[in-house]
Amino acid sequence: GNLLISAHDPDHLGKFEALLECSVDLDRIPDEYMICASYDPSLGGMMREKEAVDAEIAKLHQEAAAYLGTPVEKVLKLERSHLGYFFRLSKKEETNVRKKLTARFSVVEARKDGTKFTSPALKRLSERRAELDRSYEAQQRHLVERVVEVASSFSEVFLDVSAAVAALDVLVGFAELSACAPAPFVRPTITPRTEGGIVLKGCRHPCVEAQDGVNFIPNDCDLVHGESWFQIITGPNMGGKSTYI
Numbered sequence: 001g002n003l004l005i006s007a008h009d010p011d012h013l014g015k016f017e018a019l020l021e022c023s024v025d026l027d028r029i030p031d032e033y034m035i036c037a038s039y040d041p042s043l044g045g046m047m048r049e050k051e052a053v054d055a056e057i058a059k060l061h062q063e064a065a066a067y068l069g070t071p072v073e074k075v076l077k078l079e080r081s082h083l084g085y086f087f088r089l090s091k092k093e094e095t096n097v098r099k100k101l102t103a104r105f106s107v108v109e110a111r112k113d114g115t116k117f118t119s120p121a122l123k124r125l126s127e128r129r130a131e132l133d134r135s136y137e138a139q140q141r142h143l144v145e146r147v148v149e150v151a152s153s154f155s156e157v158f159l160d161v162s163a164a165v166a167a168l169d170v171l172v173g174f175a176e177l178s179a180c181a182p183a184p185f186v187r188p189t190i191t192p193r194t195e196g197g198i199v200l201k202g203c204r205h206p207c208v209e210a211q212d213g214v215n216f217i218p219n220d221c222d223l224v225h226g227e228s229w230f231q232i233i234t235g236p237n238m239g240g241k242s243t244y245i
Contacts, residue, residue: 003164007157016154023147035143043143046136053129057085060122067104068097079116083108084126086116177206197224205243219244 007013025036037047057078064087065072077088086108094101094115101107101117108116118126178185183204191197202218209216221244222228233241 003160007161007164012157013154013161016151016157019147019150023143035140035147040139040143043136043139046132046139050129050132050136053125053132057122057125057129060119060125061087064105064119068100070097077114080126083116084118084130085122086118086126087122088114088116090114181206182209195225197222197227199224208243 023035023039025034028034035043037044061076061078062072065076068076068089070076070089070093075089075093079086079088087105089097089101091112091114094110101115105117105119108118110116198221200219200221203221204216204218208214217240221231223231233244235241
């Protein structure tokens with residue numbers, strides 16, 4: 001208990017929690033794990049620039065819809081693929097505004113599902129957005145390496161905590177078993193490593209005796225230090241050798 005309390009103080013796991021809270025974008029979990037833009041000034045600057053570019057692209061979308069006389073989103077779509085950002089109209093709608101479209105825009109692709117087109121301004125902003133994305137991802141990778149390096153310095157604390165939690169898990173298992181057992185359990189007397197032995201009287205297998213309709217026969221076991229070093233267990237198949245061991 002004391003180990004867990006001391007490990008969770010501000011100088012140990014408290015620092016680890018603070019690192020995660022300030023570096024990891026918690027709003028994106030569990031969909032993706034990314035470094036928070038506010039953690040690094042350069043990352044924050046790129047994020048703000050990306051948002052500014054997105055706002056300009058949205059403005060171009062509104063202006064294109066007004067020029068073509070088509071509702072935003074419902075008819076004139078703004079989409080993104082490996083080609084970058086582009087507008088898309090259905091084949092029917094494109095036919096209705098073809099003259100206006102060809103006067104100001106250039107067609108990227110024409111298919112049955114519609115016509116994709118762009119403008120010099122949209123193309124420029126699309127290229128700038130792609131450039132920002134590449135820079136942002138590169139900085140993300142760099143920062144992840146730094147955060148992981150700092151986080152690895154807490155490995156000894158986590159090893160100590162995991163050992164303590166494992167010990168507690170075993171002790172709680174013993175306590176639950178003793179409290180729920182059909183017959184009382186006795187707490188053993190622990191002797192020094194070089195003294196005494198393993199002396200069990202009327203011992204039972206906790207899993208076997210928990211089964212319905214099983215009349216378990218208790219067994220004794222005596223392994224005394226300096227007298228009996230091992231036991232040879234014999235008996236027929238399904239006679240209880242494994243259970244005894």
